[in-house]
Amino acid sequence: MIELYQVQKRYAGGNEALVDVTLRVREGEFVFLTGRSGAGKTTLLRLLMVMERVTEGQVLIGGRNVHQLRDSSVPYLRRNIGVVFQDFRLIPNRTVWENVAIGMEILGVGKKESERRIGSLLEALGLDLRRNAYPKDLSGGEQQRVAIARAIVNEPAILLADEPTGNLDPLMSQEIMELLMEINRRGTTVLVATHDTALIERYGLRTLELESGRLLHDHPRRDGGDSPGSGIKPQGWTESNVSSTGSASQSQSSESTEES
Numbered sequence: 001m002i003e004l005y006q007v008q009k010r011y012a013g014g015n016e017a018l019v020d021v022t023l024r025v026r027e028g029e030f031v032f033l034t035g036r037s038g039a040g041k042t043t044l045l046r047l048l049m050v051m052e053r054v055t056e057g058q059v060l061i062g063g064r065n066v067h068q069l070r071d072s073s074v075p076y077l078r079r080n081i082g083v084v085f086q087d088f089r090l091i092p093n094r095t096v097w098e099n100v101a102i103g104m105e106i107l108g109v110g111k112k113e114s115e116r117r118i119g120s121l122l123e124a125l126g127l128d129l130r131r132n133a134y135p136k137d138l139s140g141g142e143q144q145r146v147a148i149a150r151a152i153v154n155e156p157a158i159l160l161a162d163e164p165t166g167n168l169d170p171l172m173s174q175e176i177m178e179l180l181m182e183i184n185r186r187g188t189t190v191l192v193a194t195h196d197t198a199l200i201e202r203y204g205l206r207t208l209e210l211e212s213g214r215l216l217h218d219h220p221r222r223d224g225g226d227s228p229g230s231g232i233k234p235q236g237w238t239e240s241n242v243s244s245t246g247s248a249s250q251s252q253s254s255e256s257t258e259e260s
Helices: 041-048 071-078 096-107 111-124 140-152 170-185 197-203
Strands: 002-010 016-025 030-034 056-061 081-085 158-162 189-193 206-211 214-219
Touching: 002 041, 016 041, 016 214, 030 041, 030 170, 030 197, 041 056, 041 158, 041 189, 081 140, 096 111, 096 140, 111 140, 140 170, 158 170, 170 189, 170 197
Parallel strands: 030 189, 030 206, 081 158, 158 189
Antiparallel strands: 002 016, 002 056, 206 214
16 A cells, blocks of 8 residues: 655755655554654655655555656545644634535535535534534634544545644543544554654554654554454445544533644
């Protein structure tokens, strides 16, 4: 699914953000990407999105070298990749519904199909009653759930999350992590960049550890098994909600507001 071979990323002045990185993430895996600030986590994610180009090496997604794509072809690649950021990046003058709908508008999805997908997704994520709210009226946990909804509404094969719990308290962090786990269980390949070692230890999933741009360790899952989503074709969200993850089961009134 995702393969990097001897990847180097060098910026002006000779600063090396990534040095000889080789790794493979299988379809349906859930993988943590960790390291101190400046270790290269965000750079690696940006290379996967072709927001930057490699200096040397290859980045393959689905067997295709994405850094050989013409600029005009990159948007087609990104249709299959959802991205979640630490700072949510919601559009302040758009409602929850409108923020989630942006990606579908860009792809020209029909109104009926768009309404079906967004409605089902907001209900599944416990956001149905907040569909007409604006970002400023949402808690940190709610804003991140909206950002996740926006990232997965087009049912991407891959979800990249850059410090998705960085601005949240421990309770909200766990809620968001359980939601990401549920997304993985439905077949989406998930790569989460975080420096939160407690979070990584709690879940015991495969962890790629970067240091000064180098892949220092590739820690296997603690239980030695596969990720829940391995071998599962990504599925759409239905109206059955995901309260089993703990994310949709909390009432909105109980939530508090709250770069690598």
